[in-house]
Amino acid sequence: MTILVIAEHNNDALKTDTHKVVAAAAAIGGDIDVLVAGANCGAVAEQAAKLTGVSKVLVADNACYEHQLAENLGLLVADLGKGYSHILAAASTTGKNFLPRSAALLDVAQISDIIRVDSADTFARPFYAGNAIATVKSNDSIKVITVRTSAFDSVEETGSASVESIDNAQDAGISSYVRSELTVSERPELGSARVIISGGRGMQNGDNFKMLEEVADKLGAGVGASRAAVDAGFVPNDMQVGQTGKIVAPELYVAVGISGAIQHLAGMKDSKVIVAINKDPEAPIFQVADFGLEADLFEAIPELNSKL
């Protein structure tokens, strides 16, 4: 039994999502190979070789993989994946994009967003916005899986796997990259932040998020948002936490001016400690909060900032 893990990276650096997917692979058991597909991604391969438990790193270094286009990556992973018992990727927007394509080409199901490994063929995954957890058994010869990274702890970097180039690049030739507008932030990414402070519609506008940023900087926190805050244009889409945004599980999650709709809870209710600050005592967010503060955020947040 050998497991293929698809690395998540930006051609320069490996993302910690990969450390977590390797942890899920280790829970399944067997040898673990990592595929790094990108362009000029040698440094990423070196990093992947250090992941504990990995025996081999395969590098597909070709211009057609530079932007992780699903059409090209899907073909590569389906082709390479034939020789494996399991193919795993992070349930990130990259993994969700190409992996179902590979599964369909292999004529097998995909198991999305696993949060637990019970055995080599049985896994747990949430559905209905996390209001139910299904234990599913796969009868496919190749198990294609995306991993909810917030549910697994990163593996260490004590390994020294071999690195091998592979050279069967196929450009499907039906799609191309045009441009990207990526958010640059000094603060930790939501996926790896130890503390997250999120704002909702109660923040009233984008400028007011500066109040949360000041608190975040004191706590070394990432800043998130509800869908309402993103839809209203207060902050960019990549800050959305929830069923259809990012799923996070930090040590501390502070929800400010967020009511606690099921779709928002789906993205943060596995956080270790939850704090809610809301002026409405009936807000459903208080039902999942370890510590609730009924207050006007425009008073509470400046006070919190000055006292930290």
Place this chain on the structure above:
Amino acid sequence: MKILVPIKRVVDYNVKVRVKSDNTDVDLSNLKMSINPFCEIAVEEAVRLKEAGVASEVIAVSIGEKACQEQIRTALALGADRGIQIETDAQPQPLAIAKMLAKVVDAEQPQIVLMGKQTIDGDNNQTGQMLAALTNMPQGTFASEVKVDGDKVEVTREVDGGLVTVALNLPAVITTDLRLNEPRYASLPNIMKAKRKPIAVQTPEELGVEISNSLDVLKVEEPAARSAGVMVESVDELIEKLRTTAKVI
């Protein structure tokens, strides 16, 4: 050009489902059912492309039990021209859905398949990508903007780090994200008109697709409940609790 819009009947997004006491599934009896919100956004986008003169016909297709005709009617009331129902009680999984949709694509030859990025019941986020693979079409997933330009379509995608724009050869599959548009409300005259629009009914057998689900659901459980928290009276007390009780700051 034709646009095909696959839609799913799901439990309404405002409803919190409960797990059945025998842990075999969730209990959907007597719950309000609706069109999956992402599919509704897909219908809206297709109708807007038609109104802009880019598309000539919008076809809504749903796979499921007879009742999913209600959601096809919703799509028709929003402006789709005709419907196709593929009738089955078998609850097919995404790969089987994608195989049936691929047959419909074969028959209808749409230039764009516009669908939801995710169903809010299964939370799979797979079907569009699978359909694209099976039909060898490019895909623009999690779209927040769609611009058709000649024989190509530019799709801006919502990704973890921000936004990425790709150009796809037509025909292509596009899956919608929440901010692509805000669906309209169907007007009463349009609801009445929708009643006269045709819905063709087919079966998986007629399409030549055998529904074989390779995932067995062994059990369904409630997630672990969080233990009840406390209300604090002041910011000072909150800081104190976080420092000494929870030890997280």
